[in-house]
Amino acid sequence: MNKLFCIICIIVFLFKTETVFSKNTIYDVDNIKVSGRIDNNLDRKKLIQDAFQKAFTLFVNKTLLNLDAESLYETKISIIEDLIFTYQITKNIRDNKKKNFLTINIKFDQKKVNRFLAKKRIPYADISNISLTLLPVLIKEKETLIYGDNFFYNNWNKSDNVIEATEDKLISYNLALENVEDLEYINNNKENLELIDVKKITSLYGEKNYAFLIIYFKEDKLRAYVKTYIGNKEIDKNIKLNIYPKNNTKTYQEAILTLKEEINQIWKGQNLIDVSTPSFLDLFLDVKKVDDYSKISSIFDSIDLIENYSVSEMTNKYIKIRLRYKGRLNKLNDKLFEKKINIKITDNEWRVRLN
Numbered sequence: 001m002n003k004l005f006c007i008i009c010i011i012v013f014l015f016k017t018e019t020v021f022s023k024n025t026i027y028d029v030d031n032i033k034v035s036g037r038i039d040n041n042l043d044r045k046k047l048i049q050d051a052f053q054k055a056f057t058l059f060v061n062k063t064l065l066n067l068d069a070e071s072l073y074e075t076k077i078s079i080i081e082d083l084i085f086t087y088q089i090t091k092n093i094r095d096n097k098k099k100n101f102l103t104i105n106i107k108f109d110q111k112k113v114n115r116f117l118a119k120k121r122i123p124y125a126d127i128s129n130i131s132l133t134l135l136p137v138l139i140k141e142k143e144t145l146i147y148g149d150n151f152f153y154n155n156w157n158k159s160d161n162v163i164e165a166t167e168d169k170l171i172s173y174n175l176a177l178e179n180v181e182d183l184e185y186i187n188n189n190k191e192n193l194e195l196i197d198v199k200k201i202t203s204l205y206g207e208k209n210y211a212f213l214i215i216y217f218k219e220d221k222l223r224a225y226v227k228t229y230i231g232n233k234e235i236d237k238n239i240k241l242n243i244y245p246k247n248n249t250k251t252y253q254e255a256i257l258t259l260k261e262e263i264n265q266i267w268k269g270q271n272l273i274d275v276s277t278p279s280f281l282d283l284f285l286d287v288k289k290v291d292d293y294s295k296i297s298s299i300f301d302s303i304d305l306i307e308n309y310s311v312s313e314m315t316n317k318y319i320k321i322r323l324r325y326k327g328r329l330n331k332l333n334d335k336l337f338e339k340k341i342n343i344k345i346t347d348n349e350w351r352v353r354l355n
Helices: 002-015 041-063 066-070 077-083 110-119 151-155 180-188 190-195 248-269 292-301 329-338
Strands: 028-037 084-094 099-108 130-140 143-145 171-175 210-218 221-230 233-241 279-286 306-314 318-325 341-346 349-354
Touching: 028 041, 041 066, 041 077, 041 084, 041 099, 077 084, 077 110, 099 110, 130 151, 130 190, 151 248, 171 248, 180 190, 190 221, 210 248, 221 248, 233 248, 279 292, 279 329, 292 306, 292 318, 292 349, 329 341
Parallel strands: 130 171, 130 210, 279 349
Antiparallel strands: 028 099, 084 099, 130 143, 210 221, 221 233, 279 318, 306 318, 341 349
């Protein structure tokens, strides 16, 4: 029985279909728009290269911290082309002036990108887009403005202040609902807002991700203090903001953009992965069905953190698998949990089973 079971598992392992394409990963940059005349193959190549360059800039802006992203802006197009796994032209419209408007989806090669970043010793952020509930408070001289007269509350999500539609926004913001209890709590603690317990703010309580934002506009100086809870972690930060004398609207609009980018950096910073130092993990798959290994292999293939894996031991009760992965172990644990893999850790031994 043991031999028959092992033979069947080996056959499943050898003939399992590899997942070549994965959808909606950080390596996919979709809906890149470029335009220009295409009169010959050289024109076409130049336009596609423009799309590659634009996609690369969007990719590094989304996945890298600002200084690291900026260091790669001048990357040669020949290097960028080598990092592309595939691309697809989804639209090609030609107007009456013979100008072409292309929309292109681009997929970067995960392994090549990881080698490229490892060589430059640049970590990347393994992140997903999230929703965040925000409560901004504006302290203007001696006034504490929360809802009605608060420019930040009323304009945070307006089109003039959001990232271009061509960029992939990391965070979607929901403004905290007006609440009488919150109004009273904030006003009673307005002298020490940076020290308040944000968990006592009713409109933020129970939210998976939130930010309590305090903006100080006093004596011609503008600064902010943000208290965030994102990805189960609390981070507070002081932020300096620019002022444009006699133009409060411009001052506030730029402040919103700066604050959004700072919150993006907090989210990225919590999810950085050093691709130059991979780690290994041995786990035991408790086998209940013959195709359990095939199923868990498909799950491993869908997780970007896992570079590769191999079977080191096989019985009719369990399969021992060695994973080579990037990043923190708790991040890998979260990814496996998202895939609904049951994990039990006893004395540093990981045992997993499928539902």
